[in-house]
Amino acid sequence: MSEEPLPGGFVGAAVRVGATVRKAPPADAVFVRRLLGFFAERGWSGAPRSLGVDEFGREVLSFVDGEVPWGAGAPPVGDEALAAVARLVREFHELTAGSVLAGGQEVVCHHDLSPGNTVFRGGLPVAFIDWDIAGPGLRVQDVAHVCWQFVPLGPGVAVVDAVRRVRVVAEAYGWGDLSLLVETVLWWQDRCWRGIEAGAAEGVPAMVRLRDAGVVGAVRSAYEWTVCHSARLGR
Ligand SMILES: Nc1ncnc2c1ncn2[C@@H]1O[C@H](COP(=O)(O)OP(=O)(O)O)[C@@H](O)[C@H]1O
Numbered sequence: 338m339s340e341e342p343l344p345g346g347f348v349g350a351a352v353r354v355g356a357t358v359r360k361a362p363p364a365d366a367v368f369v370r371r372l373l374g375f376f377a378e379r380g381w382s383g384a385p386r387s388l389g390v391d392e393f394g395r396e397v398l399s400f401v402d403g404e405v406p407w408g409a410g411a412p413p414v415g416d417e418a419l420a421a422v423a424r425l426v427r428e429f430h431e432l433t434a435g436s437v438l439a440g441g442q443e444v445v446c447h448h449d450l451s452p453g454n455t456v457f458r459g460g461l462p463v464a465f466i467d468w469d470i471a472g473p474g475l476r477v478q479d480v481a482h483v484c485w486q487f488v489p490l491g492p493g494v495a496v497v498d499a500v501r502r503v504r505v506v507a508e509a510y511g512w513g514d515l516s517l518l519v520e521t522v523l524w525w526q527d528r529c530w531r532g533i534e535a536g537a538a539e540g541v542p543a544m545v546r547l548r549d550a551g552v553v554g555a556v557r558s559a560y561e562w563t564v565c566h567s568a569r570l571g572r
């Protein structure tokens with residue numbers, strides 16, 4: 338069967354083969370397989386199914402039909418879809434809360450929720466993909482990541498829209514503490530650019546690619562923008 342390269346991934350080279358996706362296994366492949374298996378058992382359709390490993394050692398996942406926004410030209414996610422994203426996050430947080438997979442933490446977090454890791458149908462989110470760095474965590478970590486990536490929070494965004502859309506996310510998820518939410522956005526932005534810089538300095542290929550594409554500077558600017566508007570966003 339033919340292999341069709343999938344656009345959008347910065348980290349690996351995901352390809353589509355028929356109704357499946359093949360990509361390099363994540364660092365903790367055992368955990369991710371268990372998590373996707375858990376979602377399948379519960380009948381939750383918001384994630385791809387884990388279908389094992391192929392003859393080249395690649396992870397095999399079910400292909401989720403729909404549109405994945407890609408590139409700078411992708412239109413922003415509207416308020417209605419944004420609220421639906423937050424509700425979809427709430428769904429898998431509720432499923433994993435108190436489970437063995439949450440490892441004594443609040444929930445299992447996706448840890449990389451963004452439009453490019455979301456499949457939309459008819460303009461609404463139906464699944465999150467790319468669970469490679471999922472792990473036990475705090476609800477606010479995913480909610481903050483959604484704010485950063487989907488609102489989004491950074492230069493070029495009108496503050497009045499950002500303030501409204503952070504509230505759309507918080508209300509749809511059922512998250513009350515806006516100040517902690519914004520603090521956690523800053524935590525993500527700060528650790529993101531530092532992580533890319535450190536990884537690139539060590540020669541990790543994906544991090545070198547990200548740095549060379551200007552992502553360190555862009556995320557630092559987003560951090561500074563969020564610092565600047567944090568009082569209004571978090572009030
Ligand atoms: N299960 C899936 N169903 C549909 N499309 C997928 C699926 N997995 C990956 N893709 C497509 O491949 C791209 C890259 O995959 P992803 O898992 O996000 O890799 P990366 O780790 O490189 O970001 C995604 O942006 C999406 O377009």
Ligand SMILES: [Mg+2]
Pocket residue numbers: 345346347453454467
């Ligand atoms: Mg991805």
